[in-house]
Amino acid sequence: MRNWILLSMMFFELFLMVYCLARKSNHVPAGYLCAFLSLLLLIATGWLLLFPKVEPIATTGDFQVGHLVDYYTDQQRVETYRNDGKKRELPVAFWYPKNYSRTQKLPLVLFSHGSFGMKESNETLFRELASHGYIVCSIDHTYQCFSTRLSDGKKVRLSGQFMKEVSVDEPKKKPKQSLVNFEKWMTIRTDDLNFVLDTILEKSKEGDSAVPIFDSIDRSRICVMGHSLGGSAALGIGRQRKDIAAVISLEAPFLCDIRGVDGNGQFIFDQSEYPVPVLNVYSDATWSHLDEWKQYDENVRLLKMSSSRFQNIHFSGVGHFSLTDLSLTSPFLTMIFDGGNPKEQAQTTLKKINRACLAFLEEQMK
Incomplete structure (x- = not known):
């Protein structure tokens, strides 16, 4: 109801502005003032529609949550989406429990956002985990995130090249081209x-870090988590490293497991057993399409397995972006991107995600 009221107000304000400008009799200071005020109202109403004021969801853990941002530069890699030879820099954000006993070891969760997301994309989840004693690190994948700011203060937007790659990707019609894209994206993400995980572990070992409790990280309890494209990268890390205890994927295919395309245009997947416990979370956006979209063949295989190591949850009545905090900060944009209104409030869905992820982590890592 709120969205429809605001949309109606915007149409009226737009009509009033056009009316003030169109009528010749209004081409006087009062008429131009009317048009200007209508424009201001239109902008203000549009902002309220896109970004309503919301209160953050309260955490349920025993700890207060600390937050800070740091910057890591990979001296071994040249930035893919630039031509000036600069090294790849990654802004990272941390959420961690305050006043935690230094004698205890803390599990670490590393997060990768979706294609056009940001490191704050699931902050509700990060704060909840930190309140229960987890250190959470979320990465801005530079030029693959909507917007970020580097250590020199420069604001970096989403790469047009990356946006084009994603927008024209068609796995069903052009699987070989999709495989090229998958390999490129997954190489960058993994x-x-x-790099970020190795940097954190090295800083933890040295005891010289911007994060006050790095020296409390438990190296035997590391989870990699991600949403959409970031979830695919997290699933890839679960295969690549021996120090990962669990993986959480918020609606993502096993893109790193694709080894090729057969003569029928079907993806060929790694057939070896996935080595660590996985929680796969789905919305309506993919749940009914898993058998159709061949990049999800590995997901389907795990769905059919009877194993406590591979857990699957479907949140019905919500879409892909409802699994992120966008559903909280901009319900209207979420409705547009997901193709319709979710059937339950954003707070309800996000709290369910919090509980599911926390329960899985507690089972697998504590």
């Missing part, structure tokens, strides 16, 4: 995740 290299980012490996």
Whole structure:
């Protein structure tokens, strides 16, 4: 109801502005003032529609949550989406429990956002985990995120090249081209995740870090998590490293497991057993299409397995972006991107995600 009221107000304000400008009799200071005020109202109403004021969801854990941002530069890699030879820099954000006993070891969760997301995309989940004693690190995958700011203060937007690659990708019609895209994206993402994780572990070992409790990280309890494209990268890290205890994928295919395309245009997947426990979370956006979309063949195989190591949850009545905090900060944009209104409030869905992820982590890592 709120969205429809605001949309109606915007149409009226737009009509009023056009009316003030169109009538010749209004081409006087009062008429131009009317048009200007109508424009201001239109902008203000549009902002309220896109970004309503919301209160953050309260955490349920025993700890207060600390937050800070740091910047890591990979001296071994040149930035893919630039031509000036600069090294790849990754802004990273941390959420961690305050006043935690230094004698205890803390599990680490590393997060990778979706194609056009940001490191704050699932902050509700990050804060909840930190309140229960987890250190959470979320990465801005530079030029693959909507917007970020580098250590020199420069604001970096989403790469037009990357946006084009994603927008024209058609796995069903052009699987070989999709495989090229998958390999490129997954190489960038998994290299980012490996570099950030190695950097954190090295800083933890040295005891010299911007994060106050790095020296409390438990190296035997590391989870990699991600949404959409970031979830695919997290699933890839679960295969690549021996120090990963669990993986959580918020609606993502096993893109790193694709080894080729057969003569019938079907993806060929790695057939070896996935080595670590996985929680796969789905919305209506993919649930009914898993058998159709061949990049999800590995997901279907795990769905059919009877194993406590591979858990699958379907949140019905919501779409892909409802699995992120966009559903909280901009319900209207979420409705547009997901193709319709979710059947339950954003707070309800996000709390369910919090509980599911926390329960899985507690089972697998504590």
